[in-house]
């Protein structure tokens with residue numbers, strides 16, 4: 465019968481359509497999972513990651529997927545954020561693991577440090593509205609760790625820019641107040657350089673990334689020395705600006721947040737605590753195109769992180785401590 469045939473035909477068509485839609489859905493889901501698997505694999509290659517077994521790899525893929533979704537959601541947020549996140553070397557770590565994996569810098573564990581009260585830039589006037597010490601040749605390339613502020617003052621006082629030995633500080637700066645500081649307050653590093661009557665260069669005492677025994681021969685080579693260090697008055701971003709206008713400044717920040725973990729570009733305005741856990745160097749400041757004031761900060765997590773290893777962090781916020789506590793413990797070496 466023609467009518468029955470037609471009905472049968474319609475049902476078949478509907479079935480085929482349903483099957484087709486289902487197939488498209490299944491395929492696209494597989495493709496999506498497949499592409500995340502492939503992205504993870506590509507990322508593993510890029511960062512030389514090898515997992516001990518397939519179970520670990522599955523677990524890391526799960527975390528990687530969560531992080532990629534977090535990063536995408538943040539970058540696509542309706543309230544246009546001033547900064548972008550990116551998939552970097554920390555993409556297979558949970559935030560807790562990221563915090564635990566870094567060399568901890570425990571500001572509060574080192575409170576016995578003698579602080580000087582002199583602030584030589586107190587009366588500095590004619591503060592430029594922007595500053596970038598990289599353009600003045602006072603900042604060495606981003607490494608995994610760095611003694612950037614000391615390199616900066618050496619360049620300013622001698623005109624020569626040398627990369628200083630972080631390894632010497634790791635191996636040799638283990639006495640007295642430094643013990644238990646795990647990673648070291650910048651002031652401690654300055655103190656060591658003063659007591660050791662100098663520090664050797666990166667080339668003379670190269671970075672190995674692990675604690676070694678102090679090589680006294682190498683440590684006796686003194687490429688650079690400083691005569692003292694001073695603290696910038698705490699919780700005062702204007703004082704910090706006066707200081708950064710005159711030389712690169714060591715600052716401590718709270719770098720434990722997820723947005724800090726995955727920071728990629730723009731002016732960072734993300735949520736941040738004030739539990740100082742990381743030493744970095746403020747090498748400048750400025751104002752972005754949309755009028756947001758920022759600090760230009762050199763990090764030590766390699767050039768894949770942030771803007772070629774740097775982060776621009778919002779400056780002049782409501783809290784006196786500054787974003788991520790940047791104005792809480794700033795100090796600088798004196799030549």
Ligand SMILES: *[C@@H]1O[C@H](CO)[C@@H](O)[C@H](O)[C@H]1NC(C)=O
Pocket residue numbers: 583584585586587
């Ligand atoms: C800043 O100026 C005041 C008042 O003139 C003076 O007492 C102080 O010693 C100056 N500070 C520095 C670091 O030169």
